Amino acid sequence: MQTHNLGYPRIGSQRELKKAEELFWAGKISEQDLEDVSLQIKISNWETQKHAGIDWIPVNDFSLYDQVLDLSVLVGAVPERFKKLAAQKSSNELYFAMARGYQKEGFDLKPLEMTKWFDTNYHYLVPEFTKSQTFSLSGDKPFREFEEAQKLGIQAKPVLLGPISYLLLGKEKEEGFSSIDLLDKLLPTYTAILKKLQDLGATWIQIDEPCLALDLTAEVKVKYQEVYQRLHTAFPELKIILANYFDCYGDNLDIALSLPVDALHLDLVRCPSQLDDILAHPALAHQALSLGLVDGRNIWKNNYENSLTYIRKAIEKLGKEKVWLAPSCSLLHTPYDLDLEIQLDPELKDWLSFGKQKLDELQELKEIAILPDAEHSLEYLKQNEQSIAKKALSKKVHNKEVKNALISLKASDFKRKAEFTSRQKIQKEKLQLPLFPTTTIGSFPQTKEVRLLRSKLKKGELSQEQYDAEIEKATTEVIHWQEEIGLDVLVHGEFERNDMVEYFGELLDGFAFTQHGWVQSYGSRCVKPPIIFGDVSRPVDMTVKWSVFAQKIAKRQVKGMLTGPVTILQWSFVRDDQPRSTTAFQIALAIREEVLALEKAGIQIIQIDEPAIREGLPLRKKDWDNYLTWAIEAFRLSSSGVEDQTQVHTHMCYSEFNDIISHIANMDADVITIETSRSEMELLGAFKDFRYPNEIGPGVYDIHSPRVPKKEEIIDLIQKAMTYLPEDNIWINPDCGLKTRQWEETKAALINMVEAAKVLRSQVLDTA
Numbered sequence: 063m064q065t066h067n068l069g070y071p072r073i074g075s076q077r078e079l080k081k082a083e084e085l086f087w088a089g090k091i092s093e094q095d096l097e098d099v100s101l102q103i104k105i106s107n108w109e110t111q112k113h114a115g116i117d118w119i120p121v122n123d124f125s126l127y128d129q130v131l132d133l134s135v136l137v138g139a140v141p142e143r144f145k146k147l148a149a150q151k152s153s154n155e156l157y158f159a160m161a162r163g164y165q166k167e168g169f170d171l172k173p174l175e176m177t178k179w180f181d182t183n184y185h186y187l188v189p190e191f192t193k194s195q196t197f198s199l200s201g202d203k204p205f206r207e208f209e210e211a212q213k214l215g216i217q218a219k220p221v222l223l224g225p226i227s228y229l230l231l232g233k234e235k236e237e238g239f240s241s242i243d244l245l246d247k248l249l250p251t252y253t254a255i256l257k258k259l260q261d262l263g264a265t266w267i268q269i270d271e272p273c274l275a276l277d278l279t280a281e282v283k284v285k286y287q288e289v290y291q292r293l294h295t296a297f298p299e300l301k302i303i304l305a306n307y308f309d310c311y312g313d314n315l316d317i318a319l320s321l322p323v324d325a326l327h328l329d330l331v332r333c334p335s336q337l338d339d340i341l342a343h344p345a346l347a348h349q350a351l352s353l354g355l356v357d358g359r360n361i362w363k364n365n366y367e368n369s370l371t372y373i374r375k376a377i378e379k380l381g382k383e384k385v386w387l388a389p390s391c392s393l394l395h396t397p398y399d400l401d402l403e404i405q406l407d408p409e410l411k412d413w414l415s416f417g418k419q420k421l422d423e424l425q426e427l428k429e430i431a432i433l434p435d436a437e438h439s440l441e442y443l444k445q446n447e448q449s450i451a452k453k454a455l456s457k458k459v460h461n462k463e464v465k466n467a468l469i470s471l472k473a474s475d476f477k478r479k480a481e482f483t484s485r486q487k488i489q490k491e492k493l494q495l496p497l498f499p500t501t502t503i504g505s506f507p508q509t510k511e512v513r514l515l516r517s518k519l520k521k522g523e524l525s526q527e528q529y530d531a532e533i534e535k536a537t538t539e540v541i542h543w544q545e546e547i548g549l550d551v552l553v554h555g556e557f558e559r560n561d562m563v564e565y566f567g568e569l570l571d572g573f574a575f576t577q578h579g580w581v582q583s584y585g586s587r588c589v590k591p592p593i594i595f596g597d598v599s600r601p602v603d604m605t606v607k608w609s610v611f612a613q614k615i616a617k618r619q620v621k622g623m624l625t626g627p628v629t630i631l632q633w634s635f636v637r638d639d640q641p642r643s644t645t646a647f648q649i650a651l652a653i654r655e656e657v658l659a660l661e662k663a664g665i666q667i668i669q670i671d672e673p674a675i676r677e678g679l680p681l682r683k684k685d686w687d688n689y690l691t692w693a694i695e696a697f698r699l700s701s702s703g704v705e706d707q708t709q710v711h712t713h714m715c716y717s718e719f720n721d722i723i724s725h726i727a728n729m730d731a732d733v734i735t736i737e738t739s740r741s742e743m744e745l746l747g748a749f750k751d752f753r754y755p756n757e758i759g760p761g762v763y764d765i766h767s768p769r770v771p772k773k774e775e776i777i778d779l780i781q782k783a784m785t786y787l788p789e790d791n792i793w794i795n796p797d798c799g800l801k802t803r804q805w806e807e808t809k810a811a812l813i814n815m816v817e818a819a820k821v822l823r824s825q826v827l828d829t830a
C-alpha cells in the first residue's frame with residue numbers, strides 16, 4: 063500500500079512567496095532572490111511530506127503564479143501580443159507579464175483572463191488559443207523541480223495538468239475551431255515533456271484530468287481514449303496515475319476505467335458512492351486505485367472509521383499492493399499548518415486538520431490498515447474516535463434557538479412586501495436619484511497603510527480608539543471625495559474590513575478564524591477563510607457603526623454594505639455535519655438581522671454582495687436546480703425583511719449569466735451591479751432576452767487592471783447597454799470593488815465615469 067499526495071500549498075507557511083513576489087514586482091529584490099525563496103519553499107514542502115512518511119511526493123505542483131499558466135508557458139502557448147516582449151525579457155518577466163499585464167516601456171499588454179478553478183476560490187489563468195496555434199517545448203520547470211527533489215532524496219512524482227483538461231480550460235480567441243481540435247498539435251509537445259521526465263528517472267507521473275468531473279460530449283470522451291492510448295504506446299514503461307477530483311467520474315467512469323493508465327484517483331469526499339461502482343465494474347482489471355480519503359477542500363479531522371471502511375473494501379477486491387491512499391485533491395486549497403494556530407480554542411483545534419496534519423492522517427491510516435492490531439494503530443484509532451465524538455456532542459456546535467428559528471420560517475420571510483414595479487416607484491420618489499445614477503461597488507483602495515493599522519491593532523501596538531480614529535479619517539476622506547466628484551450613491555469604503563468574508567466570520571457566532579490559515583486565491587493574493595463550526599448567529603451589529611458614521615457626514619445616500627449568505631458560505635470552511643443549505647439559511651438569518659438593523663439606523667440603500675453564487679454551482683448540470691433553489695432562497699431570506707422603500711442592491715462578479723438568468727431574476731434585488739466590461743456588455747444579452755425587470759448596473763471598467771478608462775469608452779459602453787436595457791433601469795459603476803487598486807488610477811477612473819454619466823444624461827435630455 064502506498065501513500066501519495068496530489069499537491070501541496072505553495073505560498074509558504076508565512077506567505078514567503080507572496081512577500082517575495084511583491085518585492086520582486088516592485089523592483090526591490092532580484093530574480094535570483096525570488097528563485098531562492100521559491101526553492102526554500104519547495105524544499106520545505108518536500109521535507110515536510112517526506113518527514114510525514116508520504117511515499118510519493120508531488121513535484122511541479124509549485125508555481126510562481128498558477129499551474130495552468132505554467133503549462134501554457136511550458137508548451138509555448140504564448141499569445142501573439144507577448145511575442146515582442148518575449149524577445150526582450152527574461153522568462154520570468156514574460157511569465158509575470160502574461161499573469162499581470164505589462165504597461166511600461168511602450169507596451170500595453172493585457173494579461174490572460176483569470177477565472178475560477180472549478181468550484182474553488184482559486185483562480186487560474188485561462189490559456190488562449192488560435193486556429194493556427196502551435197506548441198513547442200519552451201521551458202524546463204518540471205524537469206528542474208524533479209532534479210531538485212531527486213538531489214534531496216525525495217521519491218518524486220511529477221504532476222502535470224492533462225492535455226485534454228488543459229485544452230478544455232482554455233479559450234478560443236477566434237471563431238471557427240474548438241480548442242479540443244488542437245490535441246494533435248499539442249500531443250508531440252506533451253510527449254516530449256513525458257519523455258524528458260522519463261529520461262530523468264521519473265517512474266510515476268500524475269496527470270490531472272479534472273474535466274472528467276464535468277459533463278462531457280461524446281467527442282471529448284473518445285479523445286480521452288485516443289490520447290491515453292497514444293501516451294501508453296509511446297511510454298509503455300512510464301506509470302501514469304490519472305487524477306480526477308471535485309466530483310464523481312459519473313458517466314465518464316466507463317471511459318476512465320477503459321484507459322490504459324496504471325492508477326486511477328477517486329475523490330471519495332465529494333463522491334463516496336463511486337467506490338462501490340468502481341469495485342463492481344467489470345472493466346476494473348489492471349488499474350490500481352488511489353483513494354482520495356482526506357478532504358483537500360476542508361479542514362476537519364478525517365473520520366478514520368469511515369476511511370477504513372473504504373480502504374478495507376478496496377483491499378478486499380484489489381489486494382494491498384493496488385491500493386493507494388491520498389487526499390481527495392491537491393492540498394493547495396487548505397492552510398499550511400494547524401500547529402501555527404496558538405490562539406485557537408483547544409476544543410475546536412482538536413477537531414481540525416490543516417495541510418501538514420492531513421499528511422499525518424494518511425500515514426496513520428496506512429499504518430492502521432496494514433497493522434490493525436498494533437498498539438500504535440489502536441491508539442491512533444482511539445484518539446481519532448474521541449475527537450470525532452467530542453465534536454458531534456459539543457455544546458459549541460449546537461444552538462437550539464438558531465435551529466428553532468430555521469424551523470419557524472414562513473413563506474412570507476422569503477418575499478418582499480410589494481412587487482418590484484411598486485417598489486421601484488416608491489424608491490424613485492424617495493431617493494430622487496438622477497437618470498443613470500453613479501455608484502461604486504463598496505471597497506476603496508486597501509492601501510499598505512490601512513492594512514498596517516490593522517496589523518498594529520492586532521499586535522497591540524495601536525489601541526482600538528486609535529485604530530477607529532484612523533478608520534474614521536479614511537472613511538471621512540472617501541465620503542468627501544465621492545461628493546466632490548459628484549457620485550450619486552456613496553459607499554463608506556470598507557476600510558475597516560480585512561476581507562469581505564473573514565470580517566463577518568470574526569463577528570458571527572458559530573465561526574472561528576485563524577491567524578495563519580492563508581489559502582492562495584490567485585497569484586500572490588491570499589484569503590483566510592473563516593471556519594464555520596457551529597450554528598450561526600449574530601451577537602452584535604457588524605456594519606451599522608461605520609455605515610451610520612459615513613451617512614452622518616454625507617450629504618448623499620450611503621449604501622450599507624454586506625456580504626451575502628451564499629458567498630460567506632462558499633468562501634468559508636464549512637461544516638460537514640449538516641447540509642450546506644442549512645448553514646446558508648443560518649447565515650441568511652444573521653444577515654437579515656443586520657439588514658434590518660441598518661434600515662432601523664436610517665440606511666436606505668443596502669447592498670448584499672453575492673459574487674460567489676455562480677461559482678457554488680455544482681459541476682454537474684443535474685445538480686444545478688437543487689443548489690440554485692436553496693441559494694436563491696438564502697439570498698431572499700437575507701434581503702426580504704425590509705420595507706418597500708428600502709432599496710436592496712446585490713453585486714456579482716466573474717459570472718456568466720445566460721444559463722442562470724431566471725434564478726438571478728428570482729433574487730428580486732432592486733438593483734444588481736455586475737461585471738460586464740470585459741465582455742463589452744455582451745453579458746447583458748441574457749438580461750435583455752429574459753426581459754429582466756429590475757435595475758442593473760453593468761460594470762463600465764475592469765478593476766483588475768490599473769488602466770484608466772477614457773470617458774468616451776464608458777459612454778460607448780453605456781450606449782451599448784442601452785440597446786439591451788431600458789434607460790430608466792441603468793446604473794453606472796465599475797465592475798467590482800476597488801480594494802486592489804491604487805488611489806491614483808481609482809480617482810482618475812471614477813472622475814471619467816461621473817463625467818461620462820453627465821454626458822449621457824444630457825444626450826438623453828437632448829433627444830427627449
Ligand SMILES: CN1c2c(nc(N)[nH]c2=O)NC[C@@H]1CNc1ccc(C(=O)N[C@@H](CCC(=O)N[C@@H](CCC(=O)N[C@@H](CCC(=O)O)C(=O)O)C(=O)O)C(=O)O)cc1
Nearest residue numbers: 183510513514516517560561562563583586587588589633
Ligand atoms: C473578491 N475576491 C475575494 C474572494 N474571496 C475572499 N474571501 N475575499 C475576496 O475579496 N474570492 C474572489 C476574489 C478574489 N480576490 C481577492 C482580491 C484581493 C485579495 C487580497 O488582497 N488579499 C490580501 C489579504 C487580505 C487580508 O486579509 N488582509 C488582512 C491582513 C493583511 C496583511 O497581510 N497584513 C500584514 C501587515 C500589513 C502589511 O504590511 O501589508 C501582516 O499581517 O503581516 C488585513 O487587511 O487586515 C493579500 O494580501 O493577499 C484576495 C482575494
Ligand SMILES: N[C@@H](CCS)C(=O)O
Nearest residue numbers: 503504505671673799
Ligand atoms: N463590496 C465588495 C464586493 C467585492 S466582490 C467590494 O467592493 O470589494
Ligand SMILES: [Zn+2]
Nearest residue numbers: 673715798799
Ligand atoms: Zn465583485
